[in-house]
Amino acid sequence: MHVELTIKTLIEKALKQMPLDTWPDVEIEVPNDSTHGDFATNIAMKLARVLRKAPLVIAETLVANIPENSVIKHIEIARPGFINFHVDKRIYRDVIQKILAAGSDYGASTLGEAQRVNIEFVSANPTGSLHIGHARGAAAGDALARIMQKAGYDVTREFYVNDAGNQINQLVRSIDVRYRQQLGESVTMPEDGYHGAEIIQLAQKIIEQHGKRFLTEAGTNYFRKFGVDHLLAALREDLETFRVHFDVWFSEATLYESDAVKKTIDQLKTAGHTYEQEGAVWLKTTDYGDEKDRVIIKSDGSYTYLVPDIAYHADKLARGFEQLIDILGGDHHGYVPRLKAAIQMVGGQEHALEVELLQMVKVLQNGEELKMSKRSGKAITLRDLIDEVGVDPIRYFFAMRSLNTHMELDLDLALKESNENPVFYAQYAHARIASILRNAAEKSLSPSLDKPYQFETLQSDKVLELLAVLADYPATIERAAQKRLPHKVTQYIQRLAQAFHAFYAAEMVLSDDPLATEERLVMLHAVKIVMQDALELVGVEAKERM
Protein backbone atom coordinates (compact mmCIF):
# COMPACT_ATOMS: atom_id res chain seq x y z
CA MET A 1 0.00 0.00 0.00
CA HIS A 2 1.44 3.35 -0.91
CA VAL A 3 1.50 6.37 1.31
CA GLU A 4 -1.28 8.23 -0.42
CA LEU A 5 -3.60 5.31 0.16
CA THR A 6 -2.52 4.97 3.77
CA ILE A 7 -3.43 8.56 4.47
CA LYS A 8 -6.71 8.20 2.69
CA THR A 9 -7.55 5.21 4.85
CA LEU A 10 -6.67 7.12 8.01
CA ILE A 11 -8.96 9.97 7.01
CA GLU A 12 -11.74 7.55 6.21
CA LYS A 13 -11.41 6.06 9.67
CA ALA A 14 -11.66 9.51 11.20
CA LEU A 15 -14.68 10.27 9.05
CA LYS A 16 -16.55 7.30 10.45
CA GLN A 17 -16.65 9.14 13.77
CA MET A 18 -18.62 11.96 12.19
CA PRO A 19 -22.42 12.11 12.24
CA LEU A 20 -23.02 11.52 8.55
CA ASP A 21 -25.44 9.51 6.48
CA THR A 22 -23.22 9.20 3.48
CA TRP A 23 -19.50 9.61 3.36
CA PRO A 24 -18.05 11.55 0.48
CA ASP A 25 -15.03 10.40 -1.46
CA VAL A 26 -11.81 11.44 0.16
CA GLU A 27 -9.63 13.30 -2.29
CA ILE A 28 -5.94 13.35 -1.62
CA GLU A 29 -3.82 15.78 -3.53
CA VAL A 30 -0.20 16.70 -3.63
CA PRO A 31 0.05 20.42 -2.91
CA ASN A 32 1.96 22.55 -5.37
CA ASP A 33 3.66 24.28 -2.53
CA SER A 34 5.69 21.89 -0.39
CA THR A 35 5.21 24.08 2.69
CA HIS A 36 1.63 22.87 2.52
CA GLY A 37 2.79 19.40 3.31
CA ASP A 38 3.29 16.25 1.28
CA PHE A 39 -0.39 15.49 0.95
CA ALA A 40 -3.53 17.47 1.56
CA THR A 41 -7.26 16.97 1.53
CA ASN A 42 -10.17 19.32 0.99
CA ILE A 43 -12.63 17.03 2.72
CA ALA A 44 -13.52 19.55 5.43
CA MET A 45 -14.65 22.06 2.81
CA LYS A 46 -16.71 19.46 1.04
CA LEU A 47 -18.45 18.63 4.30
CA ALA A 48 -19.10 22.24 5.24
CA ARG A 49 -22.37 22.38 3.37
CA VAL A 50 -23.66 19.03 4.61
CA LEU A 51 -22.77 19.57 8.26
CA ARG A 52 -23.51 23.28 8.17
CA LYS A 53 -20.39 24.06 10.11
CA ALA A 54 -17.29 26.06 9.31
CA PRO A 55 -14.68 24.04 7.42
CA LEU A 56 -12.01 24.89 9.97
CA VAL A 57 -14.12 23.49 12.81
CA ILE A 58 -14.81 20.32 10.89
CA ALA A 59 -11.13 19.98 10.10
CA GLU A 60 -10.23 20.18 13.78
CA THR A 61 -12.69 17.48 14.77
CA LEU A 62 -11.48 15.32 11.95
CA VAL A 63 -7.85 15.69 12.80
CA ALA A 64 -8.55 14.81 16.42
CA ASN A 65 -10.08 11.55 15.22
CA ILE A 66 -7.19 10.43 13.09
CA PRO A 67 -5.72 7.26 14.59
CA GLU A 68 -2.17 6.87 15.84
CA ASN A 69 0.19 5.91 13.07
CA SER A 70 3.81 5.92 12.01
CA VAL A 71 3.34 7.62 8.69
CA ILE A 72 2.26 11.13 9.55
CA LYS A 73 4.79 13.38 11.22
CA HIS A 74 2.39 16.20 11.81
CA ILE A 75 -0.85 17.64 10.58
CA GLU A 76 -1.83 21.22 10.15
CA ILE A 77 -5.06 22.92 9.29
CA ALA A 78 -4.99 25.82 6.88
CA ARG A 79 -7.49 28.31 5.60
CA PRO A 80 -10.01 28.01 4.13
CA GLY A 81 -10.19 24.41 5.35
CA PHE A 82 -7.38 22.30 4.02
CA ILE A 83 -5.84 19.60 6.11
CA ASN A 84 -2.16 19.24 5.36
CA PHE A 85 -0.18 16.13 6.12
CA HIS A 86 3.53 16.14 6.62
CA VAL A 87 4.84 12.65 6.18
CA ASP A 88 7.68 11.21 8.14
CA LYS A 89 9.92 10.68 5.14
CA ARG A 90 11.90 7.98 6.88
CA ILE A 91 9.11 5.59 5.97
CA TYR A 92 10.22 5.97 2.36
CA ARG A 93 13.34 3.98 3.16
CA ASP A 94 11.19 0.86 2.89
CA VAL A 95 10.77 1.51 -0.78
CA ILE A 96 14.35 0.52 -1.55
CA GLN A 97 13.88 -3.03 -0.39
CA LYS A 98 10.54 -3.21 -2.17
CA ILE A 99 12.14 -2.18 -5.44
CA LEU A 100 15.06 -4.56 -5.12
CA ALA A 101 12.72 -7.42 -4.32
CA ALA A 102 10.33 -6.67 -7.16
CA GLY A 103 12.86 -5.65 -9.79
CA SER A 104 11.19 -4.60 -13.01
CA ASP A 105 7.86 -5.61 -11.49
CA TYR A 106 8.02 -2.67 -9.14
CA GLY A 107 5.17 -0.33 -10.02
CA ALA A 108 3.07 -3.11 -11.51
CA SER A 109 -0.45 -3.33 -10.18
CA THR A 110 -3.69 -5.21 -10.49
CA LEU A 111 -5.66 -2.08 -11.27
CA GLY A 112 -6.67 -3.39 -14.68
CA GLU A 113 -8.00 -6.64 -13.20
CA ALA A 114 -6.75 -8.46 -16.29
CA GLN A 115 -9.45 -6.77 -18.32
CA ARG A 116 -9.01 -7.68 -21.96
CA VAL A 117 -8.19 -4.50 -23.86
CA ASN A 118 -7.65 -4.17 -27.57
CA ILE A 119 -5.69 -1.12 -28.63
CA GLU A 120 -5.84 -0.45 -32.33
CA PHE A 121 -3.41 2.11 -33.62
CA VAL A 122 -1.44 3.22 -36.67
CA SER A 123 -3.52 1.09 -39.06
CA ALA A 124 -1.95 2.84 -42.01
CA ASN A 125 -3.00 1.80 -45.47
CA PRO A 126 -0.41 -0.40 -47.18
CA THR A 127 -0.02 2.14 -49.95
CA GLY A 128 3.19 3.85 -48.97
CA SER A 129 5.56 4.64 -46.16
CA LEU A 130 4.63 5.65 -42.65
CA HIS A 131 4.72 9.38 -42.18
CA ILE A 132 5.07 11.56 -39.15
CA GLY A 133 1.43 11.33 -38.10
CA HIS A 134 1.71 7.55 -37.99
CA ALA A 135 4.87 7.97 -35.95
CA ARG A 136 2.97 9.87 -33.31
CA GLY A 137 0.25 7.24 -33.32
CA ALA A 138 2.78 4.46 -33.02
CA ALA A 139 4.62 6.09 -30.14
CA ALA A 140 1.45 7.03 -28.29
CA GLY A 141 -0.35 3.73 -28.80
CA ASP A 142 2.60 1.60 -27.84
CA ALA A 143 3.38 3.66 -24.75
CA LEU A 144 -0.23 3.43 -23.66
CA ALA A 145 -0.19 -0.31 -24.28
CA ARG A 146 2.96 -0.81 -22.21
CA ILE A 147 1.64 1.34 -19.38
CA MET A 148 -1.73 -0.39 -19.28
CA GLN A 149 -0.02 -3.76 -19.32
CA LYS A 150 2.06 -2.73 -16.36
CA ALA A 151 -1.11 -1.62 -14.59
CA GLY A 152 -2.61 -5.07 -14.93
CA TYR A 153 -4.65 -4.88 -18.12
CA ASP A 154 -4.49 -7.72 -20.61
CA VAL A 155 -3.52 -5.71 -23.67
CA THR A 156 -3.49 -6.67 -27.35
CA ARG A 157 -1.91 -4.33 -29.86
CA GLU A 158 -3.67 -4.49 -33.17
CA PHE A 159 -3.05 -3.11 -36.64
CA TYR A 160 -5.97 -3.05 -39.07
CA VAL A 161 -4.79 -3.59 -42.61
CA ASN A 162 -6.98 -1.86 -45.19
CA ASP A 163 -6.20 -4.30 -47.97
CA ALA A 164 -9.60 -4.47 -49.58
CA GLY A 165 -10.87 -1.04 -50.40
CA ASN A 166 -10.59 1.52 -53.09
CA GLN A 167 -7.16 2.64 -51.99
CA ILE A 168 -5.79 -0.72 -53.03
CA ASN A 169 -7.14 -0.28 -56.54
CA GLN A 170 -5.47 3.09 -56.47
CA LEU A 171 -2.24 1.43 -55.42
CA VAL A 172 -2.43 -1.05 -58.27
CA ARG A 173 -2.96 1.78 -60.74
CA SER A 174 -0.04 3.69 -59.30
CA ILE A 175 2.30 0.73 -59.55
CA ASP A 176 1.12 0.18 -63.09
CA VAL A 177 1.92 3.77 -64.02
CA ARG A 178 5.41 3.61 -62.50
CA TYR A 179 6.00 0.28 -64.18
CA ARG A 180 5.11 1.64 -67.60
CA GLN A 181 7.02 4.85 -67.06
CA GLN A 182 10.20 2.97 -66.36
CA LEU A 183 9.70 0.88 -69.44
CA GLY A 184 9.52 3.99 -71.54
CA GLU A 185 5.81 4.59 -71.89
CA SER A 186 4.66 8.15 -71.41
CA VAL A 187 1.86 7.79 -68.92
CA THR A 188 1.24 10.26 -66.14
CA MET A 189 0.39 9.58 -62.54
CA PRO A 190 -3.19 10.59 -61.74
CA GLU A 191 -3.75 13.29 -59.13
CA ASP A 192 -5.10 10.82 -56.61
CA GLY A 193 -2.42 8.20 -57.21
CA TYR A 194 0.36 7.45 -54.76
CA HIS A 195 3.33 9.57 -55.63
CA GLY A 196 5.80 8.29 -53.06
CA ALA A 197 9.26 7.09 -54.03
CA GLU A 198 8.52 3.67 -52.59
CA ILE A 199 6.09 2.98 -55.43
CA ILE A 200 8.84 3.63 -57.95
CA GLN A 201 11.05 1.16 -56.14
CA LEU A 202 8.28 -1.41 -56.23
CA ALA A 203 7.97 -1.02 -59.98
CA GLN A 204 11.71 -1.42 -60.32
CA LYS A 205 11.64 -4.68 -58.40
CA ILE A 206 8.86 -5.99 -60.56
CA ILE A 207 10.84 -5.18 -63.66
CA GLU A 208 13.91 -6.90 -62.25
CA GLN A 209 11.92 -10.04 -61.61
CA HIS A 210 9.50 -10.09 -64.49
CA GLY A 211 10.77 -7.72 -67.14
CA LYS A 212 8.22 -6.41 -69.58
CA ARG A 213 5.64 -9.15 -69.35
CA PHE A 214 2.97 -6.95 -67.70
CA LEU A 215 2.96 -4.58 -70.65
CA THR A 216 1.02 -7.14 -72.59
CA GLU A 217 -0.34 -9.32 -69.82
CA ALA A 218 -2.80 -8.12 -67.18
CA GLY A 219 -0.79 -7.25 -64.08
CA THR A 220 -3.56 -6.23 -61.70
CA ASN A 221 -3.62 -9.27 -59.44
CA TYR A 222 0.12 -9.56 -59.34
CA PHE A 223 0.59 -5.87 -58.66
CA ARG A 224 -1.92 -6.00 -55.85
CA LYS A 225 -0.33 -8.90 -54.05
CA PHE A 226 3.20 -7.76 -54.70
CA GLY A 227 2.44 -4.20 -53.63
CA VAL A 228 0.53 -5.00 -50.47
CA ASP A 229 3.00 -7.68 -49.37
CA HIS A 230 6.03 -5.51 -49.86
CA LEU A 231 4.58 -2.32 -48.43
CA LEU A 232 3.19 -4.17 -45.44
CA ALA A 233 6.53 -5.81 -44.81
CA ALA A 234 8.16 -2.40 -44.95
CA LEU A 235 5.64 -0.98 -42.48
CA ARG A 236 6.25 -3.84 -40.13
CA GLU A 237 9.98 -3.45 -40.36
CA ASP A 238 9.86 0.30 -39.71
CA LEU A 239 7.58 -0.22 -36.73
CA GLU A 240 9.81 -2.91 -35.27
CA THR A 241 12.77 -0.59 -35.63
CA PHE A 242 10.68 1.98 -33.81
CA ARG A 243 10.25 -0.67 -31.07
CA VAL A 244 6.56 -1.06 -31.74
CA HIS A 245 5.37 -4.62 -32.00
CA PHE A 246 1.84 -5.58 -32.95
CA ASP A 247 0.26 -8.75 -31.66
CA VAL A 248 -2.35 -8.88 -34.40
CA TRP A 249 -2.32 -7.72 -38.01
CA PHE A 250 -5.94 -7.87 -39.01
CA SER A 251 -6.70 -7.99 -42.70
CA GLU A 252 -9.81 -6.24 -43.95
CA ALA A 253 -9.97 -8.65 -46.88
CA THR A 254 -10.57 -11.57 -44.53
CA LEU A 255 -13.80 -9.91 -43.43
CA TYR A 256 -15.10 -10.37 -46.97
CA GLU A 257 -13.66 -13.86 -47.35
CA SER A 258 -15.32 -15.05 -44.16
CA ASP A 259 -18.63 -13.40 -45.07
CA ALA A 260 -18.40 -11.34 -41.90
CA VAL A 261 -19.28 -8.23 -43.85
CA LYS A 262 -22.38 -9.78 -45.29
CA LYS A 263 -23.40 -11.15 -41.90
CA THR A 264 -23.01 -7.72 -40.37
CA ILE A 265 -25.33 -6.24 -42.95
CA ASP A 266 -27.89 -8.97 -42.35
CA GLN A 267 -27.68 -8.47 -38.63
CA LEU A 268 -28.21 -4.73 -38.92
CA LYS A 269 -31.14 -5.21 -41.27
CA THR A 270 -32.80 -7.87 -39.13
CA ALA A 271 -32.48 -5.73 -36.03
CA GLY A 272 -34.30 -2.95 -37.86
CA HIS A 273 -31.44 -0.50 -37.81
CA THR A 274 -31.65 0.18 -41.54
CA TYR A 275 -33.99 1.61 -44.14
CA GLU A 276 -33.95 2.18 -47.87
CA GLN A 277 -34.10 5.58 -49.45
CA GLU A 278 -33.18 6.84 -52.91
CA GLY A 279 -31.90 3.43 -53.85
CA ALA A 280 -29.45 3.21 -51.00
CA VAL A 281 -29.49 1.48 -47.63
CA TRP A 282 -29.09 3.77 -44.64
CA LEU A 283 -28.08 3.05 -41.09
CA LYS A 284 -30.06 4.78 -38.34
CA THR A 285 -27.08 6.07 -36.44
CA THR A 286 -29.14 9.03 -35.24
CA ASP A 287 -30.84 6.58 -32.88
CA TYR A 288 -27.55 6.57 -30.99
CA GLY A 289 -26.68 10.22 -31.08
CA ASP A 290 -25.10 10.72 -34.50
CA GLU A 291 -25.92 13.92 -36.38
CA LYS A 292 -27.44 12.19 -39.35
CA ASP A 293 -28.01 8.70 -40.68
CA ARG A 294 -25.30 7.15 -42.83
CA VAL A 295 -25.37 5.21 -46.05
CA ILE A 296 -24.00 1.68 -45.79
CA ILE A 297 -24.97 0.34 -49.20
CA LYS A 298 -24.69 2.75 -52.09
CA SER A 299 -27.24 2.85 -54.87
CA ASP A 300 -24.78 0.99 -57.10
CA GLY A 301 -24.86 -1.89 -54.63
CA SER A 302 -21.37 -1.46 -53.21
CA TYR A 303 -20.63 -0.94 -49.54
CA THR A 304 -19.35 2.20 -47.93
CA TYR A 305 -16.21 1.94 -45.83
CA LEU A 306 -18.33 2.03 -42.69
CA VAL A 307 -19.52 -1.51 -43.32
CA PRO A 308 -16.22 -3.39 -43.00
CA ASP A 309 -15.38 -1.16 -40.07
CA ILE A 310 -18.52 -2.26 -38.25
CA ALA A 311 -17.79 -5.88 -39.07
CA TYR A 312 -14.25 -5.39 -37.83
CA HIS A 313 -15.28 -3.92 -34.50
CA ALA A 314 -17.93 -6.60 -34.08
CA ASP A 315 -15.17 -9.13 -34.65
CA LYS A 316 -13.06 -7.58 -31.92
CA LEU A 317 -15.97 -7.84 -29.51
CA ALA A 318 -16.58 -11.42 -30.59
CA ARG A 319 -12.97 -12.22 -29.80
CA GLY A 320 -13.77 -11.37 -26.18
CA PHE A 321 -12.31 -7.92 -25.73
CA GLU A 322 -14.09 -5.97 -23.02
CA GLN A 323 -12.58 -2.63 -23.91
CA LEU A 324 -11.73 -1.42 -27.39
CA ILE A 325 -9.46 1.57 -27.74
CA ASP A 326 -9.00 3.13 -31.17
CA ILE A 327 -6.27 5.67 -31.57
CA LEU A 328 -7.17 7.81 -34.54
CA GLY A 329 -6.00 10.98 -36.18
CA GLY A 330 -7.93 14.04 -35.12
CA ASP A 331 -9.20 14.46 -38.65
CA HIS A 332 -11.43 11.43 -38.07
CA HIS A 333 -13.39 13.01 -35.25
CA GLY A 334 -16.53 13.19 -37.37
CA TYR A 335 -16.35 9.44 -37.78
CA VAL A 336 -16.49 8.66 -34.07
CA PRO A 337 -20.24 9.09 -33.37
CA ARG A 338 -21.30 6.79 -36.19
CA LEU A 339 -18.77 4.15 -35.18
CA LYS A 340 -19.96 4.28 -31.58
CA ALA A 341 -23.54 4.06 -32.77
CA ALA A 342 -22.74 1.07 -34.94
CA ILE A 343 -21.00 -0.74 -32.11
CA GLN A 344 -24.12 -0.54 -30.01
CA MET A 345 -26.16 -1.89 -32.89
CA VAL A 346 -24.03 -5.02 -33.05
CA GLY A 347 -24.37 -5.62 -29.35
CA GLY A 348 -21.55 -3.63 -27.79
CA GLN A 349 -21.98 -1.53 -24.69
CA GLU A 350 -21.89 2.21 -25.10
CA HIS A 351 -18.49 2.46 -23.45
CA ALA A 352 -17.03 -0.60 -25.11
CA LEU A 353 -15.31 1.64 -27.63
CA GLU A 354 -13.08 4.43 -26.53
CA VAL A 355 -11.53 6.68 -29.13
CA GLU A 356 -8.39 8.65 -28.46
CA LEU A 357 -7.86 11.36 -31.01
CA LEU A 358 -4.38 12.52 -31.89
CA GLN A 359 -4.13 16.03 -33.19
CA MET A 360 -1.89 17.09 -36.02
CA VAL A 361 1.85 17.36 -35.75
CA LYS A 362 3.34 20.53 -37.10
CA VAL A 363 6.89 19.94 -38.24
CA LEU A 364 9.46 22.69 -38.05
CA GLN A 365 12.83 22.80 -39.71
CA ASN A 366 15.11 25.82 -39.75
CA GLY A 367 12.35 27.62 -37.94
CA GLU A 368 9.90 27.08 -40.77
CA GLU A 369 6.91 24.83 -41.03
CA LEU A 370 7.37 21.88 -43.35
CA LYS A 371 4.24 21.36 -45.37
CA MET A 372 3.46 17.90 -46.55
CA SER A 373 2.08 17.28 -49.94
CA LYS A 374 0.37 14.11 -50.97
CA ARG A 375 0.51 14.98 -54.61
CA SER A 376 4.26 15.25 -54.83
CA GLY A 377 4.69 12.40 -52.37
CA LYS A 378 6.73 14.79 -50.31
CA ALA A 379 6.34 13.84 -46.69
CA ILE A 380 8.56 13.16 -43.74
CA THR A 381 8.60 9.44 -43.24
CA LEU A 382 9.15 7.54 -40.03
CA ARG A 383 12.17 6.00 -41.70
CA ASP A 384 13.69 9.44 -42.35
CA LEU A 385 13.06 10.46 -38.78
CA ILE A 386 14.68 7.34 -37.39
CA ASP A 387 17.70 7.71 -39.64
CA GLU A 388 18.21 11.37 -38.94
CA VAL A 389 17.15 11.71 -35.33
CA GLY A 390 17.11 8.26 -33.79
CA VAL A 391 14.40 6.29 -32.09
CA ASP A 392 14.89 7.54 -28.54
CA PRO A 393 14.33 11.28 -29.04
CA ILE A 394 11.35 10.72 -31.32
CA ARG A 395 9.62 8.31 -29.01
CA TYR A 396 10.31 10.45 -26.00
CA PHE A 397 9.18 13.61 -27.72
CA PHE A 398 5.87 12.09 -28.76
CA ALA A 399 5.35 10.45 -25.39
CA MET A 400 5.86 13.79 -23.65
CA ARG A 401 2.71 15.29 -25.09
CA SER A 402 -0.80 14.48 -24.06
CA LEU A 403 -2.60 12.61 -26.84
CA ASN A 404 -5.17 15.19 -27.64
CA THR A 405 -2.98 18.22 -28.04
CA HIS A 406 -1.80 19.87 -31.19
CA MET A 407 1.92 19.58 -31.15
CA GLU A 408 4.99 20.87 -32.77
CA LEU A 409 8.01 18.80 -33.66
CA ASP A 410 11.12 20.86 -34.07
CA LEU A 411 13.53 18.71 -36.05
CA ASP A 412 16.49 20.88 -35.21
CA LEU A 413 15.71 20.51 -31.52
CA ALA A 414 15.19 16.78 -31.74
CA LEU A 415 18.55 16.52 -33.51
CA LYS A 416 20.39 18.44 -30.86
CA GLU A 417 22.44 16.29 -28.57
CA SER A 418 22.29 18.80 -25.80
CA ASN A 419 20.40 19.64 -22.69
CA GLU A 420 17.79 21.36 -24.76
CA ASN A 421 16.71 17.88 -25.62
CA PRO A 422 14.86 16.42 -22.63
CA VAL A 423 15.52 12.78 -23.36
CA PHE A 424 19.22 13.21 -22.69
CA TYR A 425 18.55 14.52 -19.22
CA ALA A 426 16.97 11.24 -18.23
CA GLN A 427 19.39 9.03 -20.09
CA TYR A 428 22.26 10.94 -18.56
CA ALA A 429 20.94 10.27 -15.07
CA HIS A 430 20.81 6.57 -15.83
CA ALA A 431 24.28 6.54 -17.36
CA ARG A 432 25.65 8.44 -14.38
CA ILE A 433 24.28 5.85 -11.98
CA ALA A 434 25.71 3.08 -14.11
CA SER A 435 29.04 4.86 -14.03
CA ILE A 436 29.06 5.15 -10.25
CA LEU A 437 28.19 1.50 -9.89
CA ARG A 438 31.05 0.62 -12.23
CA ASN A 439 33.44 2.70 -10.19
CA ALA A 440 32.23 1.06 -7.03
CA ALA A 441 32.70 -2.39 -8.51
CA GLU A 442 36.27 -1.54 -9.45
CA LYS A 443 36.91 -0.67 -5.84
CA SER A 444 35.24 -3.93 -4.86
CA LEU A 445 32.36 -2.06 -3.32
CA SER A 446 29.53 -4.19 -4.53
CA PRO A 447 27.10 -4.50 -1.66
CA SER A 448 24.91 -7.54 -1.43
CA LEU A 449 21.46 -6.33 -2.16
CA ASP A 450 19.55 -8.70 0.07
CA LYS A 451 21.16 -7.69 3.35
CA PRO A 452 18.67 -6.28 5.89
CA TYR A 453 19.77 -2.69 5.68
CA GLN A 454 18.30 -0.21 8.14
CA PHE A 455 19.23 2.76 5.93
CA GLU A 456 19.85 4.86 8.99
CA THR A 457 22.51 6.75 7.06
CA LEU A 458 19.94 7.91 4.54
CA GLN A 459 18.92 11.11 6.28
CA SER A 460 19.44 14.12 4.05
CA ASP A 461 16.60 16.01 2.43
CA LYS A 462 17.93 15.24 -1.04
CA VAL A 463 17.97 11.53 -0.36
CA LEU A 464 14.56 11.46 1.24
CA GLU A 465 13.14 13.47 -1.64
CA LEU A 466 14.61 10.97 -4.08
CA LEU A 467 13.06 8.13 -2.12
CA ALA A 468 9.70 9.91 -2.10
CA VAL A 469 9.80 10.05 -5.89
CA LEU A 470 10.62 6.36 -6.06
CA ALA A 471 7.70 5.64 -3.77
CA ASP A 472 5.35 7.55 -6.05
CA TYR A 473 6.03 5.34 -9.07
CA PRO A 474 3.16 2.88 -8.59
CA ALA A 475 0.62 5.68 -8.17
CA THR A 476 1.96 7.35 -11.31
CA ILE A 477 1.55 4.20 -13.36
CA GLU A 478 -2.00 3.71 -12.16
CA ARG A 479 -2.99 7.26 -12.97
CA ALA A 480 -1.38 7.14 -16.41
CA ALA A 481 -3.06 3.84 -17.24
CA GLN A 482 -6.49 4.64 -15.91
CA LYS A 483 -6.70 8.06 -17.51
CA ARG A 484 -4.83 7.03 -20.67
CA LEU A 485 -2.20 9.67 -20.14
CA PRO A 486 1.18 8.29 -21.24
CA HIS A 487 2.83 11.67 -20.74
CA LYS A 488 2.46 11.22 -16.98
CA VAL A 489 5.28 8.74 -17.30
CA THR A 490 7.66 11.12 -19.05
CA GLN A 491 6.83 13.72 -16.46
CA TYR A 492 7.71 11.17 -13.83
CA ILE A 493 10.98 10.40 -15.58
CA GLN A 494 11.90 14.08 -15.45
CA ARG A 495 11.06 14.23 -11.76
CA LEU A 496 13.10 11.15 -10.97
CA ALA A 497 16.08 12.36 -12.99
CA GLN A 498 15.85 15.75 -11.34
CA ALA A 499 15.77 14.28 -7.85
CA PHE A 500 18.73 12.06 -8.65
CA HIS A 501 20.85 14.84 -10.19
CA ALA A 502 20.14 17.07 -7.21
CA PHE A 503 21.23 14.33 -4.82
CA TYR A 504 24.30 13.59 -6.91
CA ALA A 505 25.41 17.20 -6.89
CA ALA A 506 24.86 17.55 -3.16
CA GLU A 507 26.70 14.54 -1.81
CA MET A 508 29.22 11.90 -2.71
CA VAL A 509 28.10 8.32 -3.01
CA LEU A 510 31.50 6.76 -2.54
CA SER A 511 32.76 8.09 0.75
CA ASP A 512 34.97 7.15 3.69
CA ASP A 513 32.01 5.90 5.64
CA PRO A 514 31.60 2.25 4.59
CA LEU A 515 28.04 1.83 5.78
CA ALA A 516 26.85 5.09 4.24
CA THR A 517 28.56 4.20 0.99
CA GLU A 518 26.99 0.80 0.97
CA GLU A 519 23.50 2.05 1.69
CA ARG A 520 23.71 4.72 -0.95
CA LEU A 521 24.90 2.20 -3.52
CA VAL A 522 21.96 0.01 -2.68
CA MET A 523 19.69 3.00 -3.10
CA LEU A 524 21.20 3.75 -6.50
CA HIS A 525 20.47 0.22 -7.62
CA ALA A 526 16.84 0.93 -6.82
CA VAL A 527 16.84 4.25 -8.66
CA LYS A 528 18.39 2.59 -11.69
CA ILE A 529 15.77 -0.13 -11.76
CA VAL A 530 12.92 2.38 -11.69
CA MET A 531 14.52 4.71 -14.22
CA GLN A 532 15.10 1.89 -16.65
CA ASP A 533 11.60 0.60 -16.20
CA ALA A 534 10.01 4.01 -16.71
CA LEU A 535 12.05 4.63 -19.86
CA GLU A 536 11.06 1.21 -21.11
CA LEU A 537 7.40 2.14 -20.75
CA VAL A 538 7.81 4.90 -23.30
CA GLY A 539 10.07 2.83 -25.53
CA VAL A 540 13.33 4.60 -24.76
CA GLU A 541 16.61 2.87 -24.13
CA ALA A 542 18.28 3.25 -20.74
CA LYS A 543 21.96 3.58 -21.59
CA GLU A 544 24.86 2.38 -19.47
CA ARG A 545 27.16 4.85 -21.18
CA MET A 546 26.63 7.75 -23.48
Place this chain on the structure above:
RNA sequence: GUUCCGGUAGCUCAGCUGGAUAGAGCGACAGCCUCCGAAGCUGUAGGUCGAUGGUUCGAGUCCAUUCCGGAACGCCA
Protein backbone atom coordinates in the same frame (compact mmCIF):
# COMPACT_ATOMS: atom_id res chain seq x y z
C1' G B 1 -23.51 27.33 -41.39
C1' U B 2 -22.65 22.81 -38.03
C1' U B 3 -19.22 19.73 -35.25
C1' C B 4 -14.37 18.48 -32.96
C1' C B 5 -9.42 20.08 -31.03
C1' G B 6 -6.32 23.96 -29.38
C1' G B 7 -5.34 29.20 -27.21
C1' U B 8 -1.67 29.11 -20.00
C1' A B 9 5.77 32.59 -18.95
C1' G B 10 10.02 34.80 -24.70
C1' C B 11 9.48 29.27 -26.89
C1' U B 12 7.53 24.07 -26.26
C1' C B 13 4.05 22.22 -23.01
C1' A B 14 1.74 20.27 -17.89
C1' G B 15 -2.20 21.56 -14.76
C1' C B 16 -6.27 15.17 -12.03
C1' U B 17 -13.07 14.84 -9.71
C1' G B 18 -13.54 22.93 -9.52
C1' G B 19 -9.38 24.16 -4.21
C1' A B 20 -4.24 27.39 -1.25
C1' U B 21 0.54 32.32 -3.82
C1' A B 22 -1.05 28.92 -11.71
C1' G B 23 3.78 24.77 -12.69
C1' A B 24 7.92 22.16 -15.67
C1' G B 25 11.59 22.05 -19.45
C1' C B 26 14.14 25.13 -22.75
C1' G B 27 15.78 30.11 -23.50
C1' A B 28 17.62 34.77 -20.57
C1' C B 29 20.48 36.47 -16.33
C1' A B 30 23.92 35.40 -11.90
C1' G B 31 26.78 31.77 -9.44
C1' C B 32 29.08 26.38 -8.89
C1' C B 33 34.22 21.56 -11.43
C1' U B 34 41.57 20.26 -5.97
C1' C B 35 35.50 15.36 -5.42
C1' C B 36 32.06 9.31 -8.13
C1' G B 37 30.40 11.77 -15.88
C1' A B 38 29.27 20.04 -15.79
C1' A B 39 24.67 16.28 -21.31
C1' G B 40 24.93 18.34 -14.29
C1' C B 41 23.74 21.58 -9.81
C1' U B 42 22.06 26.28 -7.12
C1' G B 43 19.53 30.86 -7.54
C1' U B 44 16.87 35.20 -10.12
C1' A B 45 13.61 37.43 -13.52
C1' G B 46 9.40 36.23 -16.47
C1' G B 47 1.63 35.39 -16.38
C1' U B 48 -4.82 40.01 -17.46
C1' C B 49 -4.59 31.42 -18.10
C1' G B 50 -7.43 34.74 -25.92
C1' A B 51 -11.87 38.19 -24.41
C1' U B 52 -16.59 39.18 -21.92
C1' G B 53 -20.46 37.68 -18.82
C1' G B 54 -22.46 33.85 -15.51
C1' U B 55 -22.67 29.57 -11.71
C1' U B 56 -19.88 28.76 -6.92
C1' C B 57 -17.55 29.85 -0.34
C1' G B 58 -13.83 29.12 -4.35
C1' A B 59 -13.01 28.98 -11.81
C1' G B 60 -7.10 27.94 -15.98
C1' U B 61 -10.83 23.93 -14.94
C1' C B 62 -18.09 24.19 -15.30
C1' C B 63 -22.02 27.20 -18.47
C1' A B 64 -23.18 31.07 -22.30
C1' U B 65 -21.47 34.50 -25.91
C1' U B 66 -17.36 35.93 -28.77
C1' C B 67 -12.24 36.33 -31.20
C1' C B 68 -7.93 33.67 -33.25
C1' G B 69 -5.45 29.03 -35.13
C1' G B 70 -6.04 23.80 -36.79
C1' A B 71 -9.39 19.92 -38.49
C1' A B 72 -13.94 17.48 -40.21
C1' C B 73 -18.65 18.02 -42.27
C1' G B 74 -19.61 12.65 -49.34
C1' C B 75 -23.85 7.14 -51.81
C1' C B 76 -14.59 8.96 -50.84
C1' A B 77 -11.39 5.90 -47.54
